[in-house]
Amino acid sequence: MSYPGSPPPSALWRLARPLMRAAEGLVFPPVCVACAEPLPAMAERHEEANWFCKACLNAIEPQLPPYCSKCGEMYDGSFTNTFRCSNCEGLTLEFDFAVAACAARGPVRELIHRFKYGRRLHLRASLAVLLSRVLEEERLRNENLCQWLLVPVPLHPERESDREFNQSWELCVRLAQITGIPAAQVLERIYPTVKQAQLNRRQRQENLRGAFRMRQARWWQRQASAPPDIQGRKILLVDDVLTTGSTTSECARVLKNHGGAEKVVVITVARG
Numbered sequence: 001m002s003y004p005g006s007p008p009p010s011a012l013w014r015l016a017r018p019l020m021r022a023a024e025g026l027v028f029p030p031v032c033v034a035c036a037e038p039l040p041a042m043a044e045r046h047e048e049a050n051w052f053c054k055a056c057l058n059a060i061e062p063q064l065p066p067y068c069s070k071c072g073e074m075y076d077g078s079f080t081n082t083f084r085c086s087n088c089e090g091l092t093l094e095f096d097f098a099v100a101a102c103a104a105r106g107p108v109r110e111l112i113h114r115f116k117y118g119r120r121l122h123l124r125a126s127l128a129v130l131l132s133r134v135l136e137e138e139r140l141r142n143e144n145l146c147q148w149l150l151v152p153v154p155l156h157p158e159r160e161s162d163r164e165f166n167q168s169w170e171l172c173v174r175l176a177q178i179t180g181i182p183a184a185q186v187l188e189r190i191y192p193t194v195k196q197a198q199l200n201r202r203q204r205q206e207n208l209r210g211a212f213r214m215r216q217a218r219w220w221q222r223q224a225s226a227p228p229d230i231q232g233r234k235i236l237l238v239d240d241v242l243t244t245g246s247t248t249s250e251c252a253r254v255l256k257n258h259g260g261a262e263k264v265v266v267i268t269v270a271r272g
């Protein structure tokens, strides 16, 4: 996959890359990230076959139509005009639509768990390669995505320091490298997660109200960078897993109402 905005690799890099790959292969022989089965010598690391063995690739369940045009929940058979999605019926979802690359089962579920809770940061590269599948979705593939912006679902600072990184931001950074789509952390989480287990879906949604806001000017000053222009912009809101969509919906509301975003599409590696 190449995008018009991808920076061309420099001549030196083009020359050095195969040598570096060969040296890396001697020191760290490539193995499947899911099951540690040895892999053939690596070629381009943005291809799934360089991360997963055949058996694991076959065990990954892609999210394919028919699925809900709003929340991406997959359904068997074909839709009728009166179709109502049992996941998002009764919820007001503020994003335009959500798409996931695969089901949160088997090797993908396991990988995400190790990535997030086992602090295996190196797994972000393979997960970003899986995530890049969603950009081929029929509503996205003809868009000039380099004009869009990748935005991560933020973690509360306390949670981020416990986990040592924000998994959504790490996925954004890698996806930006693969595709050339710019990425920026324009949202922040100002209230930590409150226990939501006893709440129903609607109460969960209300519970999240006010948990996020646009990053303030002083944050950008501390980063010594300028905030990207969000007004009228189309956003790819990135997370690792989407379940009900309540969290991403609240982020989308802030991006639209306070940031002025024109459109927010949620993309996730997995669908829970």
Ligand SMILES: [Zn+2]
Residues within 6 Å of the ligand: 032, 033, 034, 035, 036, 037, 052, 053, 054, 055, 056, 057
């Ligand atoms: Zn494997």
Ligand SMILES: [Zn+2]
Residues within 6 Å of the ligand: 068, 069, 070, 071, 072, 073, 085, 086, 087, 088, 089
């Ligand atoms: Zn739905």
